[in-house]
Amino acid sequence: MSDAAPAVRLVDVPGQTGRTTVSLLASLAARLGALHAVTGADATGSLTAGYAALGREVAVTADGARLKEAIERTRTGANGDALWERLRLQEWASSLPPAPILDDLRNDLALLAADDLDTVLALPPAPAEALGDEGPLPAPSTFAEYLVGMWAFAHEVVRGIEALVATSASPSSAVRPGPPPDEHGSLDGPLLR
Amino acid sequence: MRITNEGPESSGQDSLAELLRLQAEFQAHLAEETLRYLRAVQATLAPRSPGTVVQPAPDARLEATAAPGEDVQLAFDLENRQRVHSQATPALTPLVADTGATWFPAARPEPVSALVPPGEVVAFTIDVAVPADVPPGTYRGTLVLQGFRQDGLPVVITVAAPESAS
Numbered sequence: 429m430s431d432a433a434p435a436v437r438l439v440d441v442p443g444q445t446g447r448t449t450v451s452l453l454a455s456l457a458a459r460l461g462a463l464h465a466v467t468g469a470d471a472t473g474s475l476t477a478g479y480a481a482l483g484r485e486v487a488v489t490a491d492g493a494r495l496k497e498a499i500e501r502t503r504t505g506a507n508g509d510a511l512w513e514r515l516r517l518q519e520w521a522s523s524l525p526p527a528p529i530l531d532d533l534r535n536d537l538a539l540l541a542a543d544d545l546d547t548v549l550a551l552p553p554a555p556a557e558a559l560g561d562e563g564p565l566p567a568p569s570t571f572a573e574y575l576v577g578m579w580a581f582a583h584e585v586v587r588g589i590e591a592l593v594a595t596s597a598s599p600s601s602a603v604r605p606g607p608p609p610d611e612h613g614s615l616d617g618p619l620l621r
Numbered sequence: 622m623r624i625t626n627e628g629p630e631s632s633g634q635d636s637l638a639e640l641l642r643l644q645a646e647f648q649a650h651l652a653e654e655t656l657r658y659l660r661a662v663q664a665t666l667a668p669r670s671p672g673t674v675v676q677p678a679p680d681a682r683l684e685a686t687a688a689p690g691e692d693v694q695l696a697f698d699l700e701n702r703q704r705v706h707s708q709a710t711p712a713l714t715p716l717v718a719d720t721g722a723t724w725f726p727a728a729r730p731e732p733v734s735a736l737v738p739p740g741e742v743v744a745f746t747i748d749v750a751v752p753a754d755v756p757p758g759t760y761r762g763t764l765v766l767q768g769f770r771q772d773g774l775p776v777v778i779t780v781a782a783p784e785s786a787s
Contacts, residue, residue, distance in 0.1 A: 433696045433697050433698045433744065434677065434678060434681035434682060434683060434697045434698070434774060435677070435678045435697065435698045435699075435700060436675060436676070436677050436678070436681070436697055436699050436700070436766070437675075437676040437677075437678075437699075437700045437701075438673050438674070438675060438676070438699065438700070438701045438702060438703055438707050438709065438766075438769070439673070439676050439702045439703065440671070440673070440674070440703055441671070441672045441673070441674050442674070444669065444671065444672070445669070445671055446703065446704065447671040447672075447673065447703045447705050448671075448704045448705060449704075449705060452705060454668075455668055455669065455670050458668030459670075462667060462668060466663075470663075482768065485768065486712075486767060488714055488765070489712040489713060489714055489715075489765060490712070490713050490715050490725040490726050490727075490728065490762075491712060491728075492712070493715060493725060523653075523656055523657060523660055524660055525660055525663065525667070528670045528672070530767070530768035531670040531671070531672050531673075531768065532670050534673070534707065534708045534768070535670060535671060537706065537708055537736065538705040538706040538707065538708075539705075541705075541736060541738075542705060542706070556669065557668070557669040557671075558666060558668065558669060559665055559666070559667045559668065560669075561665050563661075563665055565660075565661055566657060566660050566661070580767060583734075584708070584710060584734070584767070584768075587708070587710065587733060587734035588708050588734070588736065591708065591735065591736035592736065594736075
């Protein structure tokens with residue numbers, strides 16, 4: 429810990445089931461199970477609403493605000509708005525509860541990084557906690573928010589996967605010594621011209 | 622909405638048309654609200670995704686002073702008190718001066734994002750380039766961790782007048 433640097437803690441949401449390998453596995457299994465009980469339109473719409481909700485949240489940051497304003501000023505924004513309105517995507521995405529896509533992504537990454545996953549998989553399945561009446565309600569979604577959310581989510585996926593393998597990944601400029609040329613004949617091929 | 626009785630000849634037709642329009646509007650609104658209610662019910666049946674709350678130390682805040690054109694560095698330690706890994710991505714909100722000027726800082730966090738193991742601490746630094754044309758003043762904003770609920774860390778950057786920077 430660095431000297432005198434302000435500290436920030438990440439803690440479980442008070443009054444709710446905490447993040448453990450058991451609860452994350454139960455949540456993932458319940459999400460997969462729920463797919464059998466909803467229509468494709470509802471699942472996709474909820475994801476779309478989730479991207480828009482994330483975009484709305486990210487738009488309060490300097491980078492997110494800059495991106496959202498840039499989208500709104502360009503032809504991309506105008507075309508997106510036109511599609512959003514003409515195909516009634518706004519009504520669709522605004523009428524569904526947004527999926528907590530970033531929480532889900534981070535929980536899935538935590539499962540992939542868990543030391544005790546094998547043990548937990550061997551246990552009887554635990555039921556997931558239901559959202560109850562604290563779930564997010566449908567909210568108006570715009571095209572620009574959706575695009576900002578996609579941008580933020582994509583960055584998070586890339587960073588998450590890179591972080592998962594960071595300890596074992598070779599440096600991007602690594603050089604591996606090959607066998608002496610006379611051992612395997614001459615090196616040749618379409619990529620070695 | 623107003624239903625008029627003006628015009629003795631066309632008043633019957635107009636009133637009927639208006640009544641039909643109101644009825645159609647009511648049905649559409651009723652269907653929309655019913656659907657919205659059903660969506661809310663659907664949300665209550667969905668599985669909960671265990672989440673994370675950001676909890677800054679009491680009175681903690683990030684402060685720095687620089688002249689226009691200089692760089693400042695903000696630093697904070699992030700501790701994961703959960704029982705599983707947690708990915709954190711810091712970002713700065715726009716900074717607003719007392720005068721109302723808004724500065725959208727170009728922040729360069731290091732690391733950009735971290736997958737913090739349970740019980741461990743990661744030290745973040747954020748380099749912020751102060752634009753050469755930013756008016757002097759005290760700029761306030763928040764450091765947030767994207768996607769996490771509740772709090773952020775208050776940020777105060779004082780931009781000194783170029784003459785008094787040294």
